[in-house]
Amino acid sequence: MGNSASSLPYSIADKAYDTEDGCWSVHNGSQKSNGAPVTVFQAQKPQLAKEGFRGASNDLFKIFVAHHHFQTSKKLRHPFILQVLASLDTDSPTTNDNTEAVMAVTNTQAMATTGVYIIVTEPCKPLQDWLRDDDPNSDQLAWGLQCIIKALSFVHSNANLAHGSLSPSSFWVTPSGTVKLWNFSLATPIGVTDGGGGPTSHFRTYEGVLTPQAYRSPERINGQWEAIAISPLHCMDSHAMGVLIHDFYSGNIPLKLRKAVQRLQTPSLKMRPRLGPLLRCPVFDTPFAKLMGELEEIQVQPVEEKLRFWQCLDMEHIDPKVATHKVLPIVQSTITTICGSDSMLSQDLYRREVLAMMHPLFYISENFLEDDKICNALTPLMKFLFDVKDRSIRGALLGKTPLLAAHLSKNN
Numbered sequence: 001m002g003n004s005a006s007s008l009p010y011s012i013a014d015k016a017y018d019t020e021d022g023c024w025s026v027h028n029g030s031q032k033s034n035g036a037p038v039t040v041f042q043a044q045k046p047q048l049a050k051e052g053f054r055g056a057s058n059d060l061f062k063i064f065v066a067h068h069h070f071q072t073s074k075k076l077r078h079p080f081i082l083q084v085l086a087s088l089d090t091d092s093p094t095t096n097d098n099t100e101a102v103m104a105v106t107n108t109q110a111m112a113t114t115g116v117y118i119i120v121t122e123p124c125k126p127l128q129d130w131l132r133d134d135d136p137n138s139d140q141l142a143w144g145l146q147c148i149i150k151a152l153s154f155v156h157s158n159a160n161l162a163h164g165s166l167s168p169s170s171f172w173v174t175p176s177g178t179v180k181l182w183n184f185s186l187a188t189p190i191g192v193t194d195g196g197g198g199p200t201s202h203f204r205t206y207e208g209v210l211t212p213q214a215y216r217s218p219e220r221i222n223g224q225w226e227a228i229a230i231s232p233l234h235c236m237d238s239h240a241m242g243v244l245i246h247d248f249y250s251g252n253i254p255l256k257l258r259k260a261v262q263r264l265q266t267p268s269l270k271m272r273p274r275l276g277p278l279l280r281c282p283v284f285d286t287p288f289a290k291l292m293g294e295l296e297e298i299q300v301q302p303v304e305e306k307l308r309f310w311q312c313l314d315m316e317h318i319d320p321k322v323a324t325h326k327v328l329p330i331v332q333s334t335i336t337t338i339c340g341s342d343s344m345l346s347q348d349l350y351r352r353e354v355l356a357m358m359h360p361l362f363y364i365s366e367n368f369l370e371d372d373k374i375c376n377a378l379t380p381l382m383k384f385l386f387d388v389k390d391r392s393i394r395g396a397l398l399g400k401t402p403l404l405a406a407h408l409s410k411n412n
Helices: 062-073 099-104 129-134 138-156 201-210 227-228 235-248 256-263 276-280 289-299 303-312 320-339 347-367 371-385 391-398 401-408
Strands: 010-018 026-029 037-044 084-088 115-123 172-173 179-181
Touching: 010 037, 062 084, 062 115, 062 201, 062 227, 129 172, 129 276, 129 371, 138 179, 138 235, 138 276, 138 289, 172 227, 235 256, 235 303, 289 303, 289 320, 320 347, 320 371, 347 371, 347 401, 371 401
Parallel strands: none
Antiparallel strands: 010 026, 026 037, 037 115, 084 115, 172 179
16 A cells, blocks of 8 residues: 555544535644644545445546545645645555646546545635634635635636636635635636646536536536637636625625626626736725735745834734734744844844744733643743843843743743
């Protein structure tokens, strides 16, 4: 069986649920080295090689769908596409990643049907669960849609693919509330713009059983493949996006978005707009979206811009989940990097950046973390910070002596 799941640096827990298409079981997991949470998707190839889709012909096996997603998901990297941390085909650990070969697989003899497909991603939950359990407010919903639009624009413009299977089940949400694109089971090139001549045979074969009827555009329902092939790449996804926005807001679409949704769902392929310009709608211009956008880009900004951001960050009004799952990891990573480099510590600007991050670090620890988590958050950083020869940083540490004494003395 070649490689096995035990070779991955991640532990896999019991199954939490299955994906809607029935191809993947979803498990909670953790990184073996530090216990950091992950999500693990597994597809059992022997089972899927024998199992078809309900209501479909007997030769539409689920393994082709799982194989297509397994290969495509590894190739796409974007802040708003679910991040793949590791992947493994336990029966073919050296599987060829050639996209054209993936598109051409049409029978079970063309691939190994033993073993397991494993994809390890950042921790996430289904979009439907987030909408139901977290009850996001209007700003959080708008940010979620902004993430989706940016991810799809990347898939269209940079990867030259149509996603082709948009529906709520194709999106997952991280603990910080960032919506990520997933489910590339039908991803396909289209038309002459990229020379693909699509949609592919795989797409035409499976789109009717994988995509909910409401999310299939009129030309898909009518099988107008030639019309799709000569139309802009975004057309099918734009129509589905209009439906998704309606479902996102449970039918109560913000007034400023309604005309845009109507245009997205026009029956005319030529009149259906691209998704990128939709971001100019005022509904996406919120302080929350600005904060989340800055957090996405802060680590690649110049030091002066980072310093400005940390000095101006209003911790008293930040969402607790954003603080613990977005801000805190950035702070921890940045302090570790700077304090671990003598050359960076020798520069006043970097020491000022560390000092500016100490307020959010201690604020999050005192206000948002449970007692047992405070020690885990602070201990790895304190050994760095106390070694920094800077009077202001030392003063900030001494000001938090009660907190440090209460939570670090137990394990140090």
